[in-house]
Amino acid sequence: MRPDAEFDIIVYGASGYTGRLVAEHLARQYGSGGEVRWAMAGRSAEKLAAVRDEIGAPADVPLVTADASNPASLEAMVRRAKAVVTTVGPYQLYGDAVVAACAAAGTDYLDLSGEPTWMRQVIERHDAEAKASGARIVHSCGFDSIPFELGVFFAEEAARERLGAPAPRVKGRVRAIRGGLSGGTAASGKATMEAIQKDPSLFAVIVDPFALTPGFRGPEQPRGDKVEHDADVGADVGPFMMAVINTKNIHRSNLLMGHPWGRDFVYDEMSVLIPGAPAEFAGMGEGGPQPGEGPTAEEREAGFYDLLFIALAADGRRVKVSVKGDRDPGYGSTSKIIAETAICLIQQAPEVPGGVWTPGAAMGRRLIERLQARAGLAFAIEE
Numbered sequence: 001m002r003p004d005a006e007f008d009i010i011v012y013g014a015s016g017y018t019g020r021l022v023a024e025h026l027a028r029q030y031g032s033g034g035e036v037r038w039a040m041a042g043r044s045a046e047k048l049a050a051v052r053d054e055i056g057a058p059a060d061v062p063l064v065t066a067d068a069s070n071p072a073s074l075e076a077m078v079r080r081a082k083a084v085v086t087t088v089g090p091y092q093l094y095g096d097a098v099v100a101a102c103a104a105a106g107t108d109y110l111d112l113s114g115e116p117t118w119m120r121q122v123i124e125r126h127d128a129e130a131k132a133s134g135a136r137i138v139h140s141c142g143f144d145s146i147p148f149e150l151g152v153f154f155a156e157e158a159a160r161e162r163l164g165a166p167a168p169r170v171k172g173r174v175r176a177i178r179g180g181l182s183g184g185t186a187a188s189g190k191a192t193m194e195a196i197q198k199d200p201s202l203f204a205v206i207v208d209p210f211a212l213t214p215g216f217r218g219p220e221q222p223r224g225d226k227v228e229h230d231a232d233v234g235a236d237v238g239p240f241m242m243a244v245i246n247t248k249n250i251h252r253s254n255l256l257m258g259h260p261w262g263r264d265f266v267y268d269e270m271s272v273l274i275p276g277a278p279a280e281f282a283g284m285g286e287g288g289p290q291p292g293e294g295p296t297a298e299e300r301e302a303g304f305y306d307l308l309f310i311a312l313a314a315d316g317r318r319v320k321v322s323v324k325g326d327r328d329p330g331y332g333s334t335s336k337i338i339a340e341t342a343i344c345l346i347q348q349a350p351e352v353p354g355g356v357w358t359p360g361a362a363m364g365r366r367l368i369e370r371l372q373a374r375a376g377l378a379f380a381i382e383e
Contacts, residue, residue, distance in 0.1 A: 001082050001108050001134060001346060007039045009342050010064055010081040012098065013088035014040035015047040017294045018112065020055055021335035022085060027057035029339075029374065036343055041077055041084075043067045068094040074101045082346045083108035085141075085338055090191035092118035099126055099137060106133035106354070110342050112142040112334060114245040115192055117202045120211055127356045134354040141341045141359055142334030143325075144242050145249040147307055147377065148172055148269065149360040150368050151323040152250050154379050155309040156261055157365070162319045162381075166261045167311035172269035173233055174240050179295065179303040179328030206244060209267075212252040221247065222268035232310050232318065236273040243269035249358050256361035272308075294331050303328020308382075320383045326376035336375035344370045 011026070013019035023040050030036040040048050040057075041064035048063045066077040068088060078084050078101045088094045091113045102109035103126040113119055119139050130137050140146070152170050159167040196202045205211040209221045227238040246269055254261050295303070307323040325333040341359050345352070348366045359367060371377040 001136070001350060002079070002106055003082070005082045005107070006080045007037050007062070008082050008346055009036060009038040009339075010041050010077060010084050011038065012041040012066060012077065012084055012086040015042040015044065015051045016087055017292050018331060018335060019087040020051050021331055022087060022339050023051065023057060023061075024055040025336050025339045027055060027061065032058040032061045039064050039081075041066050068097055071097050071101065074098055075105070078102050078105045078107040078109075081107055083110060083342045085110045085342050087112060087338075089113070089115075090188040091115055092188075092191055092195060095122075103130045103133060103135050103137060106135050108136045108138070108342070108345055110138045110141045110338060110345070112144075112338060113139045113188075114144040114242065115188055116211055116245055116248050117192060117195060117205045119248075120205050120214075123212065123214060123356045130354045130356060132354065136345060136352055136354055136362060137356045138341070138345065138359055138362060139356070140245065140249050141338040143305070143329040143337070145246040146337050146341065146359050146367075146371070147305070147323045147325060147329075147333075148242075148246040149249050149253055149358055150364075150371070150379070151307055151309045151321065152261075152267065153253070153360045153364060154323070154368060155311040155319065155321045158319045158321050158381050159311040159313065163311070163313045163317050165313070167313055167319075168262050168264055169266045169312040170261075171230070171232060171308075171310040171312070172243075172246070172267065173230070173237060173308040173310070174269075174271045174305070175274075175308050175322075176272075176304070176306040177329060179299075179305070179330050179332075209247045210251055212248045213255045216255050216263075218251065219264050219266060221266055224268045224270050227273065230270070230272075232312070233272055233308070237270035238273050240269050240271045253358045253361040256358060295328055300328045300332030303332055305329045305333070319381065322378075322380050322382050324378045324380075326378075333376065337371060337377070340370050340375045341367060 011022050014023045039062040066073040210217045230237045305325045309321050311319045327333040344367050349363050352362045
């Protein structure tokens with residue numbers, strides 16, 4: 001982290017759909033020039049100024065011009081910040097230069113990536129450099145994968161307290177969810193599919209739960225690709241579209257923390273199939289939202305999610321915990337989560353060394369407490 005930087009946080013992509021929501025949260029919660037010194041960045045100063053006015057941000061929120069196609073502009077941007085929050089995706093198309101600039105400068109980096117093939121490449125290319133410079137590179141700082149990663153962390157804390165030891169097996173179950181995709185998320189999925197078509201070897205990364213734990217491979221994991229009855233839930237469960245990224249981040253968390261949940265830790269993630277829940281994400285097919293589009297303000301506020309985590313001891317005892325969010329997962333909740341995660345990283349976790357991190361491994365209990373206080377999440381032990 002750069003302690004003498006001009007800004008605490010620069011939101012790169014602030015004129016885009018998700019970026020403006022991040023900026024709006026910072027403006028509402030922190031104003032300008034106070035507890036959090038932040039700025040808005042993007043390709044066009046005119047667009048940034050228009051968004052600043054539209055979201056009601058103070059007129060003195062600074063604007064920074066930077067473009068992913070101009071590495072020099074990115075290098076200049078990241079040198080001005082302790083942390084850069086980037087919402088400019090697909091990251092496999094537009095993220096390389098931002099990560100490289102942050103890793104070289106010692107600037108913290110946070111994104112919303114759910115693109116495991118690219119994240120694997122970032123680990124290979126930049127982990128050593130980030131460790132040397134002190135930059136904390138933190139992927140997946142939105143709905144994928146923080147509520148799931150911290151849900152497992154919270155369940156394991158509860159298991160230590162209630163069961164006397166970490167649980168070797170945790171189930172993640174989506175009980176209810178309401179929310180829609182933005183064009184940016186759809187574009188990221190499309191970019192991943194196109195990358196796999198060009199290089200079929202990338203498919204192995206997609207299906208490997210240990211794709212983000214280079215040098216470590218745990219036991220066989222449940223596939224989660226078909227409907228089955230789950231006695232621990234008392235209902236049928238089926239595939240959940242985001243399990244492909246969340247499971248990888250959770251195994252990386254376990255690795256980065258030194259395997260506190262065991263080297264034989266098993267995790268899977270599925271949707272509970274009961275009437276009325278979950279209504280899976282809309283807009284996945286052709287004719288869905290385009291980049292820059294997404295749910296309306298009313299749709300975001302009407303959205304929510306309810307996640308269940310079941311920690312199972314070897315002797316059959318169990319503890320159940322929940323994680324709930326008060327807005328649509330992909331945008332209303334995600335924008336608050338990434339903003340508060342960035343603040344937590346620079347204000348509450350200065351001792352965390354450089355490298356490619358997961359949010360939970362870097363911040364753990366501190367991040368749970370901040371998200372409950374500031375981002376509308378609720379963590380609870382149910383039984």
